[in-house]
Amino acid sequence: MTGIMRTSDARSLRSEIERLFDEFAGFTPARSREGRISVWAPAVDVRETAESFIVAAELPGMSKEDIHVELENGTLTIKGERRFEKQDESENYHFVERSYGSFYRSFGLPKNVNAEGISAEYRDGVLQVTLPKAEEVKPRKVSVEG
Numbered sequence: 001m002t003g004i005m006r007t008s009d010a011r012s013l014r015s016e017i018e019r020l021f022d023e024f025a026g027f028t029p030a031r032s033r034e035g036r037i038s039v040w041a042p043a044v045d046v047r048e049t050a051e052s053f054i055v056a057a058e059l060p061g062m063s064k065e066d067i068h069v070e071l072e073n074g075t076l077t078i079k080g081e082r083r084f085e086k087q088d089e090s091e092n093y094h095f096v097e098r099s100y101g102s103f104y105r106s107f108g109l110p111k112n113v114n115a116e117g118i119s120a121e122y123r124d125g126v127l128q129v130t131l132p133k134a135e136e137v138k139p140r141k142v143s144v145e146g
Helices: 006-023
Strands: 044-046 052-058 067-072 073-084 101-108 119-123 124-131
Touching: 052 073, 067 124, 073 124
Parallel strands: none
Antiparallel strands: 044 052, 052 124, 067 073, 073 101, 119 124
16 A cells, blocks of 8 residues: 555545544534535634624625525525526636535534524525524623622
């Protein structure tokens, strides 16, 4: 065996590491409805504060009407479509790097999310979904008497 890793092995290792980190954080990674990775998937950050979990997705060039956020059975789903709109028929594109089409990202949520308080805001090409923690799991300071 050589010291060189095949591309397929590297992808498999990366996928497994990402899955482990997602499970550790309590979030399940995104998949399409058919279980495949979408044609394009927006970059997403998930962070935690004392009060909430925050999911931020990069969705530049989209309108808020093209973005849908749903919560069902403990799963947060962000989906939408970015369309390629050719402005002028006389233009010929030589290179297109931006991704277009439908996307579908879903995340299994930790049990300590207060589903009733979820909010979403779209500004400057970034969708931010705030998932507040349930009151009973928020840290609280207890004063010591005596």
